[in-house]
Amino acid sequence: MIYDLQDSIKDKDLLLKELADIKFALDQSSIVAITDEDGIITYVNETFCKISKYSKNELIGKTHKVVNSGYHTKEFFKDMWNTIQRGEVWQGEIKNKAKDGSFYWVKSTIVPFLDNEGKPHQYISIRQDITKQKEIEEKNLYYVHHDALTGLRNRRCFNKDLSKWITETEQMALLFLDLNRFKFVNDTLGHSIGDQILRDVAKRLSDHLNGKSELYRFGGDEFIIVIKDRTPDEVRTLANEIIKQLEEPFFHEKEKLYLGASIGVSFFPDDGNDIESLVIKADMAMYKAKKGGGHFVQFYTSDIYEEMTKTIHLEAELRQALEKEQFKLHYQPQVDISSNKIIGVEALIRWEHPVLGNISPFEFIPIAEETGLIVPITEWVLRTACRQNQRWQEADISPFIIGVNISSSLVNKDLVPMVKRILKETKLKPDYLEIELTESIMQDPKITLPILKELKELGIRISIDDFGTGYSSLAYLRQLPIDRLKIDRSFIDEMKKDNGAIVQAIIDLGTRLCLNVIAEGIETNEQLDLLTQLNCKEGQGYYFSRPLSSNEILPVLQGTNVVNNN
Numbered sequence: 001m002i003y004d005l006q007d008s009i010k011d012k013d014l015l016l017k018e019l020a021d022i023k024f025a026l027d028q029s030s031i032v033a034i035t036d037e038d039g040i041i042t043y044v045n046e047t048f049c050k051i052s053k054y055s056k057n058e059l060i061g062k063t064h065k066v067v068n069s070g071y072h073t074k075e076f077f078k079d080m081w082n083t084i085q086r087g088e089v090w091q092g093e094i095k096n097k098a099k100d101g102s103f104y105w106v107k108s109t110i111v112p113f114l115d116n117e118g119k120p121h122q123y124i125s126i127r128q129d130i131t132k133q134k135e136i137e138e139k140n141l142y143y144v145h146h147d148a149l150t151g152l153r154n155r156r157c158f159n160k161d162l163s164k165w166i167t168e169t170e171q172m173a174l175l176f177l178d179l180n181r182f183k184f185v186n187d188t189l190g191h192s193i194g195d196q197i198l199r200d201v202a203k204r205l206s207d208h209l210n211g212k213s214e215l216y217r218f219g220g221d222e223f224i225i226v227i228k229d230r231t232p233d234e235v236r237t238l239a240n241e242i243i244k245q246l247e248e249p250f251f252h253e254k255e256k257l258y259l260g261a262s263i264g265v266s267f268f269p270d271d272g273n274d275i276e277s278l279v280i281k282a283d284m285a286m287y288k289a290k291k292g293g294g295h296f297v298q299f300y301t302s303d304i305y306e307e308m309t310k311t312i313h314l315e316a317e318l319r320q321a322l323e324k325e326q327f328k329l330h331y332q333p334q335v336d337i338s339s340n341k342i343i344g345v346e347a348l349i350r351w352e353h354p355v356l357g358n359i360s361p362f363e364f365i366p367i368a369e370e371t372g373l374i375v376p377i378t379e380w381v382l383r384t385a386c387r388q389n390q391r392w393q394e395a396d397i398s399p400f401i402i403g404v405n406i407s408s409s410l411v412n413k414d415l416v417p418m419v420k421r422i423l424k425e426t427k428l429k430p431d432y433l434e435i436e437l438t439e440s441i442m443q444d445p446k447i448t449l450p451i452l453k454e455l456k457e458l459g460i461r462i463s464i465d466d467f468g469t470g471y472s473s474l475a476y477l478r479q480l481p482i483d484r485l486k487i488d489r490s491f492i493d494e495m496k497k498d499n500g501a502i503v504q505a506i507i508d509l510g511t512r513l514c515l516n517v518i519a520e521g522i523e524t525n526e527q528l529d530l531l532t533q534l535n536c537k538e539g540q541g542y543y544f545s546r547p548l549s550s551n552e553i554l555p556v557l558q559g560t561n562v563v564n565n566n
Helices: 002-029 046-052 074-085 131-145 155-168 182-189 191-209 232-247 275-291 302-321 361-371 374-394 415-426 439-443 445-458 474-479 489-493 501-512 525-533 550-558
Strands: 031-036 041-044 090-097 103-114 120-129 172-179 214-219 222-228 250-252 255-257 261-268 297-299 327-336 341-353 357-359 401-405 433-438 461-467 484-487 516-519
Touching: 031 046, 046 103, 074 090, 074 103, 074 120, 103 131, 131 155, 155 214, 155 222, 155 275, 172 191, 172 232, 172 275, 182 191, 182 445, 191 214, 191 222, 191 232, 191 250, 222 232, 232 261, 232 297, 261 275, 275 297, 275 302, 275 361, 302 341, 302 361, 327 374, 327 550, 341 361, 341 374, 341 550, 361 374, 374 401, 374 415, 374 433, 374 550, 401 461, 415 433, 415 445, 433 439, 439 445, 439 461, 445 461, 445 474, 484 489, 484 501, 489 501, 501 516
Parallel strands: 261 297, 341 401, 401 433, 433 461, 461 484, 484 516
Antiparallel strands: 031 041, 031 120, 090 103, 103 120, 172 222, 172 261, 214 222, 250 255, 327 341, 341 357
């Protein structure tokens, strides 16, 4: 009997030690709380106090509402209580709120202790801190629906949101925004600068919209804005405000970079009642805006669809045009007005399609620039023009300069090597090549100036084409190593109205800067007389000659046929 009692005491001591060991282990590794049948806390361990930042006195006698974060629904807790009140173990993840307002996540197991009647009389909850794990999950989930570069919501989030709004909203507008000249800046200055510009664009848009509309980065330099329950006039006003915001310069090392944007707009439900239709039509409208010069807003209309269908077909044909040798060069003489002698020619590309006929450069050059086909096309034009000029010289025709138009988008690090390579292949001396660029190169002088200087050092002449139609800075114009200004034909057409005031101003500017000036688009004797009075020394246009094929222009160059063969 005594031995049995001693054994019983030993067993009890052993049990108490085991329980103490278990409690110690739990206290070291787990967040432990005990509540009565009503959920009133009767015990918490130090780990609970540490993570919740409440003392034991602040917790005991309270319910777990003291750490409720408001994250979970009433149904969530109702389901939990139903489970444990049935005497079953409940497991789940709970987001709690600490005393200082911070949040933490726990993986919780709640075990009901039952009385003799099988009813719970207390509950023990054992929890593990999974805050870091949940933060990683939340971060990963965030980037599933957000763009890593700009922090804006992404295309996946857009699709999810728009699917919902289509079922809930009576009317909304979808604005498809594409940056102008971004590819040029990105390719020239590098992707890190391009990334910074995209971040700056996102911030400008976010600040301006200020939560009034939904903003997404769709990909690349494309953004989408969704505006709900606004009239078309209100949408246009907001879109124009955005255009103005993005016309302001961006900065790189104190240099100003000008991009701008084009916006296409489609409306739900008028233009479509599904995501794909709305995006495609807004994209079409944006492309129409960009094709028209950019920097404005274009609403979708049915004729845009027909135009874009034609453009898509034209793009497919354009991709094969080089391979099928459908491009030709024509050459328009440039003349010394006083002597009527040819001083050069401008090489002009023509597309002679076997089915579609002659396609104007005004139609296919914008497509080529948009698709990147402008690179191989320009290389072909430059090589063909240089080779032809060299052949004329080898045929004992007096040497003269041949002008080739180069898209401003190609004034990058690849231009000089391409020009050098072609001059070497064709054996044409650089002195007999003129590269014609538009005024838009002056928007980013830091990028273009070093490239133009390299071309100039090779001995190549540089001219500014269509001068006066852009927004040239006189200060930048002085910096550029150019040789000639080409007065745009629109000013020649308007000379009667303003007595040649604009043309006179350009001629005077060229004189002050020691630049040659040539007038384009001369078509009448009256225009020529007025230009002569204004002391314009060089001219080009149908008055002298239309653009001619290499065979047609040969007698003119040989002097057996007079200029003024229009």
